[in-house]
Structure formats: structure tokens, C-alpha cells
Amino acid sequence: MSTLAEMLSRRFGDGGPAAEGTEDNELMRRVLQRRTVRRYSDKAPSEALLDLLVACALSASAKSDFQQVSILRLRDAKKRDAIGALFPAMPWIANAPAFFVFLGDARRLHQIGQLRGKAVANGTLEGFFNASIDAALAMQTMILCAESSGLGVCPISVIRNEADRVAEILQLPDLVFPVAGLCLGYPAAAGFVSLRLPRSVTTHTDRYDDSTLAAAIDDYDRRRNAIHAIPKAQQRSNDEFGEAAFYGWSEDKARQAVKAEGATFAPYLRKQGFSFD
Ligand SMILES: Cc1cc2nc3c(=O)[nH]c(=O)nc-3n(C[C@H](O)[C@H](O)[C@H](O)COP(=O)(O)O)c2cc1C
Numbered sequence: 001m002s003t004l005a006e007m008l009s010r011r012f013g014d015g016g017p018a019a020e021g022t023e024d025n026e027l028m029r030r031v032l033q034r035r036t037v038r039r040y041s042d043k044a045p046s047e048a049l050l051d052l053l054v055a056c057a058l059s060a061s062a063k064s065d066f067q068q069v070s071i072l073r074l075r076d077a078k079k080r081d082a083i084g085a086l087f088p089a090m091p092w093i094a095n096a097p098a099f100f101v102f103l104g105d106a107r108r109l110h111q112i113g114q115l116r117g118k119a120v121a122n123g124t125l126e127g128f129f130n131a132s133i134d135a136a137l138a139m140q141t142m143i144l145c146a147e148s149s150g151l152g153v154c155p156i157s158v159i160r161n162e163a164d165r166v167a168e169i170l171q172l173p174d175l176v177f178p179v180a181g182l183c184l185g186y187p188a189a190a191g192f193v194s195l196r197l198p199r200s201v202t203t204h205t206d207r208y209d210d211s212t213l214a215a216a217i218d219d220y221d222r223r224r225n226a227i228h229a230i231p232k233a234q235q236r237s238n239d240e241f242g243e244a245a246f247y248g249w250s251e252d253k254a255r256q257a258v259k260a261e262g263a264t265f266a267p268y269l270r271k272q273g274f275s276f277d
Helices: 004-012 026-032 047-057 077-086 107-115 125-148 157-170 213-227 249-258 265-271
Strands: 069-073 098-105 152-156 176-185
Touching: 004 026, 026 125, 047 069, 047 098, 047 125, 069 125, 077 157, 098 125, 098 157, 125 152, 125 176, 152 157, 157 176, 157 265, 213 249
Parallel strands: none
Antiparallel strands: 069 098, 098 176, 152 176
């Protein structure tokens, strides 16, 4: 079995802190080795396990104890196919043995206000943000618990690109919005640990400092390329940017981010009752 130091090296390869003197910890070992899984075996997770995972997800911490996540299990095959058909490049959405949608739910607090005769104003930016974070924490809690049960998962935020259609299919009311879907199933292949940015880039002590970013990103690109080079055929937007002789992570992410996603999400949220005041 790998040691924590070996796992840190595989995750970051940055020569950073190697956890000397710390005690072995199973959860941390799992987290350091975790990876997204998009292909699943035919074996379906049991209903009891899925119920347990939902309970674990709902045990995540929640801002002000407002408890603003709702979890929707999508069991209806027609509805799942309808959502999957919106994203043909991601067949795992329709094919995964189980699929959940994590919803930011700013509505329930309004309803509770009505029940108690109080005028609640939760369509604010703060209300939206709190509900989004609750949903994200619940999803990540389900992810870690699912992985510790031998399942593989893939979060699906692309559903927000078609939020109107998804909301129609799932009959989402005002102030309820999809944060992300989550595919679950037993992995069909081992997959791989994805190299993260060096900790010198993503961690700071006492003050923010990104003065060494350019060199660190070049180094990261080279190291990542040596492990998992992006094939020439997967270079994005070559019509616009041309074929790159060296196509690293940063070139890929910069090209990806030029085409901003989610243009329809803000109008969708405003229609759903968020004023963002
Ligand atoms: C909020 C969120 C949304 C994501 N959305 C998608 C998605 O729509 N489709 C997909 O295939 N993967 C999606 N992913 C998976 C990421 O692509 C994946 O986590 C990332 O490439 C890092 O890989 P790793 O998790 O194996 O380390 C999403 C991940 C997160 C955290």
C-alpha cells in the first residue's frame, strides 16, 4: 500500500510538504487518491446504500442551519434520457446506474417564513450563495462517502447550461435551481489520479502572493504533460487558435475559458425569483 508521502507526490509532484510525522489516516488516503469516474459496470448500487448516501450528504454542514439543499434522485428513465439527450458529448449522464441532482433551495426558507407569518427575503445574492454552498457541500459529502463504499462518481455541472430545460423536466419551482448532477456507479476501470496545481500556487500564508505563477504554471504543464499528455486530436478550437506544438493544461484551460459557459444561467435565475440584491 502506498504511503501518504507517495500519494502526495502522485497528487502534486511539487516537492511540497510530505506529511512527515503524521499518523496514517484512511480517509485522507482515499481523498488523496480520489478520481472522477465516468464509466460504470452494470452492477447497480443497492437502494439501501443510495438512501444511506443521501443521509450522509444531508449531514454536511449548512450555513446558519438554514439547510438550503434539496437532493433529487432521478429514477424516471424518460426524464433521464431527456436530460442526457441535451448533452450528447456526456453519455454517462444517461448511462450511470444512479443519478442525483443537487439543488440549491432558497424556496424552503420563504415557505417557512410564510408558515410563521414572517416576510423572508431570500432571493438575494447572499440567499443564492448560501443555497449554492449548502448544495456543493452536500454533494461533496456524498462523493466522499460514495467513493469510500467503492462507488465512482462524476459531478455534472453542465446541466446548468440548459437550466431552463432541466428545470422544466424536473418541475423546479421558483428559488430552486440545479447546482450539479451526480452520476454514481461501480467503476468499470481504475481511472487515474489527476495531478493538481503545485501547492505553491494554490496556498498562501498570511498574504496573497502569486508572483511566481508564470514559472510555476510552465513547470506544472510540463510535469502534467509527461504523465498525461493531451492528444493532438483533443486540442480545442484549432480553427481559432491554430494547432499548438506544445499543448499543456494551461493552454487547454485558457482556450476552454475563452468561450464562457452559462450565459443562460443568470437570466434563468432571475426568472426563478432571484433579484441578487
Ligand atoms: C462542480 C463540478 C462540476 C463538474 N461538472 C462536470 C461535468 O459537467 N461533466 C463531466 O464530465 N465532469 C464534470 N466534473 C468533473 C471534473 O471534470 C473533474 O473533477 C476534474 O477534471 C478533475 O478530475 P478528478 O476529479 O478526477 O481529479 C465536474 C466537477 C465538479 C467539481
